Amino acid sequence: MTSRSSRTTARTSSEGRAVARTQTLLKGTAGAGTVRKTVLPGGLRVVTETLPSVRSVTFGIWAHVGSRDETPSLNGATHYLEHLLFKGTRKRSALDISAAIDEVGGEMNAFTAKEYTCYYARVLDTDLPLAIDVVCDMLTGSLIEPEDVEAERGVILEEIAMTEDDPGDCVHDLFAHTMLGDTPLGRPVLGSVDTVNALTPERIRRFYKKHYDPTRLVVAAAGNVDHAKVVRMVRAAFEKAGALDRTDATPTAPRDGSRRIRTAGRVELLNRKSEQAHVILGVPGLARTDERRWAMGVLNTALGGGMSSRLFQEVREKRGLAYSVYSYTSGYADCGLFGVYAGCRPSQVDDVLKICRDQLDQVASEGLTDDEIRRAIGQLRGSTVLGLEDTGALMNRIGKSELCWGAQMSVDDMLARIAAVTPDEVRELARDVLGQRPSLSVIGPLKDRQAQRLHDAVA
Template sequence: MNGAVALPLDLPELSFTASGDALVRRSVLPSGIRILSERVPGSRSSTVGFWVAVGSRDELSALGTTPSRYGSTHFLEHLLFKGTPSRTALDIAVSFDQVGGEHNALTGKEYTCYYAKVQDRDLPMAVSVLADMFTSSVLDAAEFENERGVILEELAMADDDPNDVVGERLFEAVLGDHPLGRPVGGSADTIKAVTRDAVWQHYGANYRPQDLVVTVAGAVDHDELVAQVTAAVASAGWDLTALSRPVERRTAALAEVRRGEALSLTRRPNEQAVVMLGYPGFAAADDRRSALGVLNSVLGGGMSSRLFQEVREKRGLAYSVYSFASGYSDAGVFGMYAGCSPKNAGTVAELLLGEFGRLAADGITDGELARARGQLSGSAALALEDSDTRMSRLGRSELTTGEFTDLDEALRRLDEVTPADVRALAAELAGRALSVAAVGALDAEVFAGLVETDEPEPLKAVS
């Protein structure tokens, strides 16, 4: 495989060999269902995912303007495990437990995935059960109310974790009223308010043949997989004779983002304060994402990174300190994190900002670039030892970027990154609106002078 492989929505069949002699195949059925597989030589397990390109950001546009609809995506993720006309919730659980398999689901800001990992011989069972859940959930009224309580407990657990809280607050502060700034799971108020009818409407509107993407990695025969998926959804009553084009991918044009808050402070009587600094970042498909990976690695991606060395090793002010980059279809967040004593929060925040400022002004060294390349290439290769990672890569490629990039191509792009690329990227980020989010026994004065309150111009759409 040379270069990335495009995944056009109107191409019925596609097949190619990726790095490591993995065979990747893709079928777009007349009904709009997309099925992708990656057969890995020597694998004895398979990971399968059923995806829809609908996440927490879509609840307003898909369901109207009523705030009580927020949280429906996460609610539905729970409910699909609660039973179908042919399987109870216990039946679903037993199906995987009795073969030593794993099954779960995740709700993201832009997609939802129901997945399972099993031995190769149990893949037909996994496809059948997940297809039944996906197509035929009954959303029983009693189970709906039971699960409402479960989700409220889940949210309460997250609210007790300062790391979860500060992450949510940072996204709200950086992205403002952009839908990506909303919490994935909703809030206690929205979960209490959402109705079964709202969730049922969400289910019917977004879980259709043209929305479904099935990805399998590991020990898999593509033709058999297509037959298994087709038979499973047909038995659920889906009309596969109706011609339909897959739903279009989201626009890749950068959205306008206005900062929500310069400082978001949540006061808690905790022994430790957690602090995050963030900027509007880059979209997932941005051509500079390899340079962004290098920037993140050098700044806060490991024990040799600048943040770790300056804040933890030299000064002993934090146990956990790092940077991160989150990219979505039309926006992103770049940020830095540290957990420290409340009395040191102001100092640590200044150190985070100072290290990033120096990187933006002076760039990185050749030695740092070499270490970052080694770290990124090694971690990518190790991650691909797991069929879960490969299955997820197929799903994100299909739903988000519209292209498949194997390890060899990713490493080629990484090798093209220069120190000048990283410096230019850091300088661009540093010129954007900074937001600070913190949780702990803190006062706003701790961060005085760290952020500007005047709102700069919003990010403009780019071609």
């Protein structure tokens, strides 16, 4: 990603020591706000996007920790901790936390992914000081009491059970395991029943202390905000908690690595009673930092990103074999996945799989047409803008960009990068990615002969 730094200022103490550095990363334009960043002395980064025309603000804190940072015995600890930070601090009980945001009509939530965790609140602009106080308090002052760990264990086990009851959701975890095996990226974010039951309050506290250091956090706010005021309030909240004592600390760099997915032709089948069979056929994709990701977005959109896409037309519109069929990409710091999902009657699995495999092979060998590529570029540009029409999406964009890339890209630059993708780039990428031997994950009521045919389909 690219960053445009137009101005840098530093505030100094009475002794002349620099205590904060502020940059204007992106100047505001029509439809986009000014993005600024300040690095506090404890290594905490604060990024804001100012949009004076709105009346809401989304405030979030991103942690540089996800399920890929867990050992096998700690699988599920990141998600478990996400739940526990809502259970109470030295200043507030769990009820106080939720009631404070409910009282002003706000929304508060969190999510855990493979490489990061985010906690956020969306409120009226006048209630931003409350949101900052509550969310910062959660991140810096969580108690993680034994009784809360035990109470929340049951909640998380129910969440795991709920996921397992939804094969359309569970198949994505199965596909990650098929492609990545028993590795941190291949294991489920929620963990397993065994690993969750084995987690103790002490182990979770150690995990919390290790990964929630200010150098590993990014504060992001978008909406009708004043950057300097946000910085002052965040700094006061973290200093009060004693979280900025290390004045020489520097922010954690974005993830890096050299992992590559070399698996091919792997098949994992999970026989389960259900009305539908859920199928994912996929290949290794691109890391999120790969410069070809713009062409990958166009290729993915043309293949399975909308009602005019090849897969939707061939599987659903022409043959009526599935209600839901689409393709998707997952990009991590050092590797990625490309998958095609379809949910269909068990008796139709062979037909659906053959059509999907034939389409991938055809696009790999012959490429997409110029019309398909042009249409996909237009669709991707439009969805990019429409997906950034609220303060929550904007907060996600600037927070994730800082955490994962260490830089910001304007919406105009993103649209220009998409528009600059050429048909030749898409066709070359299709040969490289779709030309790989695929792997397969299926959940459903499968018979023995059918299971053998599915293994043969990717042989």
